[in-house]
Amino acid sequence: MTPPSSIQDRVDAALPPSADPLALIDPDGHPTGTAVLDMPPDQVLRALHRQMVIGRRLDTQATALTRQGRLAVYPSSRGQEACQVGAVLALREQDWLFPTYRDTVAVLTRSVAPAEALSLLRGEWHCGYDPNVCRVAPQCTPLATNALHAVGFARAAQLKHQDQAALVLVGDGATSEGDTHEALNFAGVWQAPVVFLIQNNGYAISVPLAKQTAAPALAYRGVGYGVRSMLIDGNDAAAVFATVRAALGRAAAGRGPTLIEAVTYRVEAHTNADDAARYRSAAEVEGWLARDPLRRLETYLCDRGLLNAAALAQISAAAEQQAAQVREAMSGEVDQDPAELFAHVYAQPTPALAAQREFLLAEIAGEGDRP
């Protein structure tokens, strides 16, 4: 019932991850020359860069919208663009993404409409998009629970002999949750076509990684479950893309799941409602800003003549245009039909819910009547 993985694949799955995070482009924008990963083609690197510029602009826009009261809350992924964009562009059309609340940029990169993607954080509806359209599961708030959904989804693809894989995003904090461990174990036993991407951004709200685990790296989580494990530089979009792409290909070919720990940093606070100064120093943040994923790729591309000022200006203009569209989409009043509350609790409304719906509508209709 489980496709036979080769002995080499099984051996790979038992190996610890690399001691240091793998990178293709170093923080200064120079190629590392590693032979372990394949440098993506130039046009892929340009696409990664363009989406990262747009993603960062939309992330900044969303944070700004919280200050204007247009969004209830926004968990920024600023500084994590290489992960969000690199992983999503690595997906094939038929694959599914299982994101968390911090992965709005990933969801947008998959081309979910911004107004639909932000519906959750606007307080409009729990999931504003149709998951089937872009093959993106609802953004998941309960930590690590989406990892099991991804494994089950991948298992179904395997049982149906469909060429399809699942990519699940989790954070460093989520790796302490039991569901992460159960998901890795089920994925290993079933050899399910699933890829786990841990975005290790250093903090679970305020709790630093050192209080989360005693392991040398989160990537070691996979070894005990027979899941191939890799440790990469999460601020190197080329490395993220190359690693996730290869892992998805292996998974879909029946060669087993992969766990990838991508080391990155959450530049902003947990959300707009959080005060990061209470638990980390400005110097620490400065150090990570020097490792900025966007500037790294931009330097690499400019050095190689694949980008210039004119191209950058065009990309920037495209990002501004999309940000303006988001502002426009968020400018109207939120207008939800209260009757919707009862519409999708069950496939068919129960008599009791139909009665509660009538009660609420009558109450609303009578609101003006009371003195």
Next chain:
Amino acid sequence: MIRTLEQGLAEAGSEQIFSERTGLVPLATRPALTMVAALNAALADALDTDPRVLVFGEDVGTLGGVFRVTDGLAARFGEERVFDTPLAEAGIIGTAIGMAMNGLVPVVEMQFDAFAYPAFEQVTSHLAKLRNRTRGRLGLPIVVRIPYGGGIGGVEHHSDASEAYYVHTPGLRVVTPGGPADAYHLLRQSIACADPVIFLEPKLRYWSKEPIPADPGPAIDRAVVRRAGRDVTLIAYGAMVGTAMQAAEAAAADEGWDVEVVDLRSLSPFDDATVAGSVRRTGRAVVVHEAAGFGGYGAEVAARLTEQCFHYLEAPILRVTGFDIPYPPPVLERHHLPGVDRILDAIARLQWDDRA
């Protein structure tokens, strides 16, 4: 020949959820079966008629389940349809959710009531809510089978009546059969249902026996009057249906009371029409369940009936329930579980002397 999933999907040619009560008649005429055998037959017939159906959980494959409910299914349908999982309940329900998102219909087993608790987050935060969260775009036609309740001498953690945890979660259907015939049809209906169903199997009645009629009977969300009577309504579900029936016979023989017994079947949604209809006819009601009374399901039933039937009532609605204690050790469980005498005593307290 074993039908592979791929082949079966091509045969079915549709990802649509079967409408309720379509094609759910038993595939064979069956003589008297135990509830275990009836559940086994329902799973086999569902696997046979719907290629999207999968059965998995702990020990359900080679062993056939600790209660043998899945006996022989792995051999008959193959390990792609019926299989053992790692021992992790959140993992079982969490992966079932992902499978349902990808078009399959998982029927999963939690080995015992209290062993389902590790899956509580997946049940309450996802299983119950995904349809609502996605405005109907992703439904989860999943059945979670849970052997539940006491009375079989189980040691600690093997006898919980855990229904109240589930009925308090909108989006879930919670059903429980009282006997083998209903076990067959209710499970078929649950598997065909587009909503997630918590299917509680009363362990105490696993070895009770009766024929399985071809008629599927009432829909998944309907209660049934198991015994008609004029004087008082006993409202019960699961294992307590049998106990209530015994009490009704004893009441007729010993006291001359004509007792009506309503088997709820569906704890959520609640069939107000059938139950309130009965109580309006009799004017007296006793709710019976083995779970603790405080904050229990009987409180909801009593409250609803009071709201709907107040002017028909001759006496307050009483509850006969387990005590408000952790489930007792086997040598003491007979004191905890409602029995015929305790039910008769409750009926006796229904202010009969006030009758004009």
